Amino acid sequence: MTYKLIAIDIDDTLINDDKQVTPATQAALEQAVEAGVVVTLATGRAYASAKQLAAQTGLNVPIITYQGALVKNLLDGKVLLERHVPVEAALKLGKYCLEHNLHLQTYIDDKLYAREENEKLVAYAQLNNTRFYLEPDFEKLFSQPTPKMLIIDDPAFLDELAPKLHELLGDQVHITKSKPHFLEIMHREGTKGHALAFLADYFGCTLEECIAIGDSWNDHEMLEAAGLGVAMGNAIEPLKAIADFISTSNNEDGVKVVIDKFVLNK
Structure with missing residues (x-):
């Protein structure tokens, strides 16, 4: 198989533990x-955050951000695909989080907003090299277009919360985890799998001609969609279970291993 497009997750995949x-x-x-292969990034990060890392690689293509809710050109910033959390779902989620005193964050115009500053917000912003903005009247933001809302909490608690939110919000949204303590809520088509299918069509190739590389559960849709789904050596076990190939870890140049083996035929 000659592969024409590679979609690579960023955190714990493309970048090592030193970022x-x-x-x-x-x-x-x-x-x-x-x-001649199109190399793109597929991340849960905001566009502004992902753009910084893309600049490090020298890539100049559309990239998949917000788990697939936004596909945007690096060169001119043109939006190619955009999906917002439905307002009805955003209002329900916001109300639920306020009532249960959960730490909720939202993105408006590629800016990160929260109701108050706390350790969770500061740590998240540092991890993503992202500036944050505080809005005490947080409820007014829930009706504004957002590609992603995010709850930060204990992993076990989030595992219990996810099915409750599925029941509350229905099939309007896609709920996933990018890291054990990050529960992310997007439009139901805000998945890396949907975005990969869009980009394959955009670049005139089939999904069979695509490689997807990731490490976490938010990558599973694109691994399942791609002709070759690759889990990193450091990936979670459920992702390894559905992968076509398991590479080395992000600290052992796992992405290079994939490119050498399947693209450059080394």
């Missing part, structure tokens, strides 16, 4: 592009 793209992985990315 860097290693020189070896960078060289592999460049070689893939030189070979």
Whole structure:
């Protein structure tokens, strides 16, 4: 199979634990592009945050952000695909979180908002190298267009909360985890799988000609959609179970291993 498009998750996949793209992985990315392959990023991060890391790689293509709710060009910032959390669902979720005193964050115009500053917000902003904004009258934001709302809490608690939110919000939304303590809520089509299908069509290739590489449960839709779904060596076990290939970890240039084996045929 000749692969024409590679979609790569960022955190714990493309970048190592030092939040860097290693020189070896960078060289592999460049070689893939030189070979005529479209290399894109697929992340739960906001566009502004993902753009910083994309600049580190030198990529100049549309990238998948907010778990697939926004596909946007790096070069000119043109929006190619956008899906917002339905207002009805956003209002229900916001009300539920306020009533149960949960830490909820939302994105408006690619800016991160929360009701108050706390350790969860500060740690999240530092992790994503993102500035945050406080809005004490938080409820007024719930009716504004947002690609993603996010709850931060104990992993076990979020595992119990997710089915409750599914029941509350119905099939209007897609709920997933990017990290054990991040529960993320998007439009029902706000998945990396939907976005990958869009980009495959955009670049004139089939899903069979796509490679998807990730490490967490929010990557499973794109691994299932792609012709070759790759789980990193450090991926969660459920993702490894559905992967076509398991690479080395993000600290062992796992992305380079995939490119060398399946694109450059080394």
